[in-house]
Amino acid sequence: MHQLMVFCRAGFEGECGRELTDAAAWRGIFGFFRPGKEPGTVRFTLSGKDKPADLMNTLALGDLVFARDWFEILAEFELPASDRVGAVQAVLRELEAALPACQRVEVRIPAGNTDRDLGNFARKWVAPLSRALRDAGTLSQGAGPDVYQLEIFLSDFTAAVVGVSRADNRSPFPGGIPRLKLSGQSPSRSALKLDEAWKVFVAPDRATELLGGGKKAVDLGAAPGGWTSQLVRHGMLVTAIDNGPMNAELMATGHVEHIEADGFRWRPRRAVDWMVCDIVDQPRKTAAMVAEWFAKKLCRYSIFNLKLPMKKRYEEWLECRGLIEERLTQAGIGYRLVARHLYHDREEITCFIERLD
Numbered sequence: 001m002h003q004l005m006v007f008c009r010a011g012f013e014g015e016c017g018r019e020l021t022d023a024a025a026w027r028g029i030f031g032f033f034r035p036g037k038e039p040g041t042v043r044f045t046l047s048g049k050d051k052p053a054d055l056m057n058t059l060a061l062g063d064l065v066f067a068r069d070w071f072e073i074l075a076e077f078e079l080p081a082s083d084r085v086g087a088v089q090a091v092l093r094e095l096e097a098a099l100p101a102c103q104r105v106e107v108r109i110p111a112g113n114t115d116r117d118l119g120n121f122a123r124k125w126v127a128p129l130s131r132a133l134r135d136a137g138t139l140s141q142g143a144g145p146d147v148y149q150l151e152i153f154l155s156d157f158t159a160a161v162v163g164v165s166r167a168d169n170r171s172p173f174p175g176g177i178p179r180l181k182l183s184g185q186s187p188s189r190s191a192l193k194l195d196e197a198w199k200v201f202v203a204p205d206r207a208t209e210l211l212g213g214g215k216k217a218v219d220l221g222a223a224p225g226g227w228t229s230q231l232v233r234h235g236m237l238v239t240a241i242d243n244g245p246m247n248a249e250l251m252a253t254g255h256v257e258h259i260e261a262d263g264f265r266w267r268p269r270r271a272v273d274w275m276v277c278d279i280v281d282q283p284r285k286t287a288a289m290v291a292e293w294f295a296k297k298l299c300r301y302s303i304f305n306l307k308l309p310m311k312k313r314y315e316e317w318l319e320c321r322g323l324i325e326e327r328l329t330q331a332g333i334g335y336r337l338v339a340r341h342l343y344h345d346r347e348e349i350t351c352f353i354e355r356l357d
């Protein structure tokens, strides 16, 4: 049985599974999902002759909204109370033919794990486990192509899943969660979300092109200024739209103009580089407003939130995506739209759109 282990935010297993099932079917690969027994995990089973590698060759993790990370499952086994390294080695010996050359091992635990002992164990286990697997020749010795990573997922102290992930199609962040630090001067914790969005959506080799060089930005729903502070941190000149008050220290930088206005109606006189929007409102209203900005070429890049309704979260995202597609196709605008349920998101997803012409 060919299976994938997929990670998402706890409570979004249904959306994650349905999106993956649809995305695979679009590529002619069929399967079904069930939520894993650990919250925040989904098992996707391929029903035909296709293997996980066939799916991962045509579907990038970055094309999915609700999946944070994934790997191909090779085996599941019981962990004994002692010599757990030996137990892993025994399973890997049996898998030898199916196991590609791996450079490293990652030990994962369920996202909402509350057992501190399990967390500590997983962290401290990586070094002795890696050493033993390297000595046994299971992990490659020294430098080599960093293509495959051995994955061990510990449900608890008694059960484990072993698998492999590929460097070119997994999250660059451990567990799919970038570790970010809030600057002491940040006016709000929301700043972390824009920081995470840039880490996820802006490839390092495009960071200067997209974020450097003193760009002009508009922040809709800006107060108290967490997102604005991130834009300013990158040397941008920001127009902050919000009826609420902006953080005084941020205003003192001289990089921010505060306009008290309705973010859905306000438009710049001249086009800007960035428009970001953190207004919590109906997702279709936000999607229509973003589509309008792009149809009129008022900005080149945008990051915005869509607050999804509890009952139809996946459907609402499809509606919003369709609405933007229809409007921009009508206007003859080339664009790239991606979305992700970020670690700092709750009921909302974060979207990135850029104009391509």
Ligand SMILES: C[S@@+](CC[C@H](N)C(=O)[O-])C[C@H]1O[C@@H](n2cnc3c(N)ncnc32)[C@H](O)[C@@H]1O
Residues within 6 Å of the ligand: 187, 188, 189, 190, 191, 220, 221, 222, 223, 224, 225, 226, 227, 228, 241, 242, 243, 244, 261, 262, 263, 264, 278, 279, 280
């Ligand atoms: C989640 S907060 C934004 C937090 C901000 N991004 C930060 O990092 O500090 C949402 C903001 O949207 C503003 N807002 C709500 N509706 C708005 C509208 N129609 N036009 C402009 N701002 C609006 C609210 O006043 C609130 O300050």
